[in-house]
Amino acid sequence: xxxxAKRLSTPPPPTRTPVRSITETGIEARFHNFHHDNPHVYVExxxxxxxxxxxxxxxIGIKMLWEVMRWNFKMQTTDTTSxxxxxxxxHSRYARLIMKQEKDLDGxxxxxxxxxx
Numbered sequence: 066x067x068x069x070a071k072r073l074s075t076p077p078p079p080t081r082t083p084v085r086s087i088t089e090t091g092i093e094a095r096f097h098n099f100h101h102d103n104p105h106v107y108v109e110x111x112x113x114x115x116x117x118x119x120x121x122x123x124x125i126g127i128k129m130l131w132e133v134m135r136w137n138f139k140m141q142t143t144d145t146t147s148x149x150x151x152x153x154x155x156h157s158r159y160a161r162l163i164m165k166q167e168k169d170l171d172g173x174x175x176x177x178x179x180x181x182x
Contacts, residue, residue, distance in 0.1 A: 096158045106151070109134055110159055114170050127160035127174045 100107060113130045135151055160174035 092154045093158070095152075096155045099152070099155060100159075100162070106134070107159065107162070111163055111167055111170070114163060114167075114173055118170065118173060123173070124175055125173060127156045127163075131156040131159075 110127070110130055113133060114125070117125050117130075131151060131153075138149065157176070157179060160176060164171045164174060
């Protein structure tokens with residue numbers, strides 16, 4: 066099993082509590098619950114973003130990293146029954162969260178206005 070698949074298939078224990086109640090609806094609430102349940106996604110996005118920054122990239126799109134994660138997971142896993150999914154609803158929120166929490170990555174991602182919740 067490859068490094069990415071291993072990292073994605075065996076997530077570390079959650080370190081943050083959900084910001085929103087699971088009974089709430091909307092993209093923002095679903096994002097917070099997904100992030101809480103899948104902290105390995107954040108870790109991998111930060112790793113990829115730092116790799117890009119180290120190569121001299123000053124601006125990148127979060128969607129590019131999102132697709133790299135999808136590809137790596139798909140190519141490195143043999144579990145065809147896995148329901149691990151990366152919803153397109155969440156990548157823009159990860160970009161904002163990463164730039165807020167990781168000071169060395171502040172300003173790295175190109176942002177657009179968030180659409181409805």
